[in-house]
Amino acid sequence: MADSVFDVIIVGGGGTGLMAAWSAARLGRSVVILEKCEQIGGTTALSVGTICATSTRLQKAAGIEDSPAEHYEDMEKFPGFIPERDNSELRKILVENIPETIGILVDLGVTFMGPLPEPPHRKPRLHAIIPHSRGYIRHLERACRRLGVTILTGHHAEELILEGGRVRGIKARTSDSESVEKRFLAKRGVILASGDFSSASLDYKQRYMSGPLLQIGGINPASTGDGQRLGEAVGGSVINGDLAWGPEIRFLPPSRPSIISKLPTSRWFANLLLFAMRTLPQPVLRPFLLGFVTTFLAPSHRLFELGAILVNAKGERFCDELNRPQDYIGLQPDQKAFIVFDDTVAEQFKSWPNYISTAPGVGYAFLPDYARSRPDIYARAGTIADLAQKLRVPVDVLEKTIADYNEKLAGNPAGARKPLVKGPFHAFGPAKSWIVFSEGGLRIDCEFRVLGQHGLPIPGLYAAGSAGQGGVLLEGHGHHLGWAFTSGRLAGRNAALASPVQ
Numbered sequence: 001m002a003d004s005v006f007d008v009i010i011v012g013g014g015g016t017g018l019m020a021a022w023s024a025a026r027l028g029r030s031v032v033i034l035e036k037c038e039q040i041g042g043t044t045a046l047s048v049g050t051i052c053a054t055s056t057r058l059q060k061a062a063g064i065e066d067s068p069a070e071h072y073e074d075m076e077k078f079p080g081f082i083p084e085r086d087n088s089e090l091r092k093i094l095v096e097n098i099p100e101t102i103g104i105l106v107d108l109g110v111t112f113m114g115p116l117p118e119p120p121h122r123k124p125r126l127h128a129i130i131p132h133s134r135g136y137i138r139h140l141e142r143a144c145r146r147l148g149v150t151i152l153t154g155h156h157a158e159e160l161i162l163e164g165g166r167v168r169g170i171k172a173r174t175s176d177s178e179s180v181e182k183r184f185l186a187k188r189g190v191i192l193a194s195g196d197f198s199s200a201s202l203d204y205k206q207r208y209m210s211g212p213l214l215q216i217g218g219i220n221p222a223s224t225g226d227g228q229r230l231g232e233a234v235g236g237s238v239i240n241g242d243l244a245w246g247p248e249i250r251f252l253p254p255s256r257p258s259i260i261s262k263l264p265t266s267r268w269f270a271n272l273l274l275f276a277m278r279t280l281p282q283p284v285l286r287p288f289l290l291g292f293v294t295t296f297l298a299p300s301h302r303l304f305e306l307g308a309i310l311v312n313a314k315g316e317r318f319c320d321e322l323n324r325p326q327d328y329i330g331l332q333p334d335q336k337a338f339i340v341f342d343d344t345v346a347e348q349f350k351s352w353p354n355y356i357s358t359a360p361g362v363g364y365a366f367l368p369d370y371a372r373s374r375p376d377i378y379a380r381a382g383t384i385a386d387l388a389q390k391l392r393v394p395v396d397v398l399e400k401t402i403a404d405y406n407e408k409l410a411g412n413p414a415g416a417r418k419p420l421v422k423g424p425f426h427a428f429g430p431a432k433s434w435i436v437f438s439e440g441g442l443r444i445d446c447e448f449r450v451l452g453q454h455g456l457p458i459p460g461l462y463a464a465g466s467a468g469q470g471g472v473l474l475e476g477h478g479h480h481l482g483w484a485f486t487s488g489r490l491a492g493r494n495a496a497l498a499s500p501v502q
């Protein structure tokens with residue numbers, strides 16, 4: 001089969017890859033995206049969808065005076081920020097270029113609500129996509145196709161083609177029954193935009209990670225670190241591979257997404273939604289907005305502080321819920337658990353300040369929200385035995401688990417956690433522990449070129465998004481998508497402007 005030749009080849013059709021493709025194609029270059037899954041979208045399409053940015057039209061409309069310089073400073077204030085591990089040059093590039101990225105997304109059809117506050121950011125900066133994160137993919141895909149980008153799904157990039165020390169292209173294998181190997185040559189550059197390695201094989205993860213992270217998988221099973229491996233095979237290296245967002249307890253997403261979640265992501269619909277959010281009363285609006293939620297929501301730790309316990313599929317309690325319970329769920333049968341509590345605890349989670357989880361659209365979701373919108377992960381019953389049946393855990397074991405727990409607490413009547421005695425009894429789950437995403441990406445320079453031996457760029461090879469995170473620390477919400485779209489945009493532009501190989 002003859003080689004296919006493009007100016008720019010992009011590995012991965014998530015947010016980074018699509019933005020990189022749009023950016024290169026807009027400069028008149030021929031571009032192909034190779035996506036190993038049957039659908040584009042990646043982790044980007046599974047995300048909550050917030051982006052943290054300053055100096056945007058939304059900030060200005062809200063009368064907020066803000067700047068990239070202040071944003072740069074505030075990123076250091078988040079817990080988890082380790083100054084000596086951060087790539088401050090890439091952080092500067094991020095904050096200075098996010099405003100333009102948001103502007104482009106809006107011009108392409110994306111609608112945001114906000115900006116929402118998120119301390120320690122000194123100003124409200126969080127832009128939340130309406131109605132959900134698949135809107136990014138839909139609008140970017142449409143823009144790419146308009147510019148003639150070739151998008152090949154079911155094409156697994158397997159090996160970079162090197163010629164005289166320069167990356168010239170890539171070999172990919174089709175995922176259909178024929179499993180054909182195809183060669184793609186790039187005149188200007190190959191961009192690795194293949195996501196993180198939270199779901200990589202154990203032997204790969206063991207090179208960087210340790211402890212509970214090794215027991216559990218990533219939320220996106222396609223995040224197998226392929227770009228990191230491809231880059232390493234030609235001399236690149238991974239930085240911050242031991243850092244990850246997780247383990248973190250999250251509910252499974254709805255098994256059957258609601259009809260509401262299938263409503264269009266177009267601008268007119270998003271604007272209608274914004275109007276409804278401003279005018280309709282909360283009781284009418286909340287169930288509707290929660291119907292859009294298709295992502296993995298994280299239960300608040302406060303549930304455990306106020307007395308909820310964790311039980312596994314056998315009905316047994318397996319850890320101290322106040323001491324990193326997320327590290328233990330991965331060791332349980334089917335790696336899942338239920339959060340069980342009585343009506344005294346339940347009463348406290350019906351309104352502010354005790355929320356069950358944050359949730360896109362409504363900000364915070366309370367117990368009545370879950371009862372209405374997520375019957376698939378919420379159960380309520382008059383007795384422990386009935387609750388056990390609803391959860392399909394052994395009745396006698398759950399009864400004993402709760403009796404033992406209550407007996408233990410009897411010795412400490414002054415503590416915040418009280419015995420679980422008041423019916424009805426409630427449960428959330430199954431919940432699992434996940435690596436939401438890993439932070440280890442290829443080392444890159446400020447032009448998004450992958451760095452090889454002696455810290456020199458590998459000619460013809462770029463990386464962006466999670467695959468090319470380059471050591472920048474993205475603590476807080478909304479920085480990962482900000483990085484994905486911004487680094488993708490700049491990497492696409494740089495590859496497009498590189499001198500062509502004859």
Ligand SMILES: Cc1cc2nc3c(=O)[nH]c(=O)nc-3n(C[C@H](O)[C@H](O)[C@H](O)COP(=O)(O)OP(=O)(O)OC[C@H]3O[C@@H](n4cnc5c(N)ncnc54)[C@H](O)[C@@H]3O)c2cc1C
Pocket residue numbers: 011012013014015016017034035036037040041042043044045046047048049050051155156157158193194195196219220222223224226227295296436437464465466467477478479480481482484
């Ligand atoms: C539940 C959840 C919620 C989140 N919410 C937010 C949020 O609100 N705000 C925020 O900033 N961040 C959020 N994030 C993080 C954010 O979504 C990711 O950091 C970001 O989407 C990564 O984008 P990417 O393009 O680098 O990777 P992806 O979107 O994962 O795209 C990579 C693509 O490459 C493909 N691929 C992989 N290997 C190959 C190969 N060998 N050949 C071809 N294709 C390949 C994959 O299939 C995938 O489609 C969230 C993440 C999760 C899991």
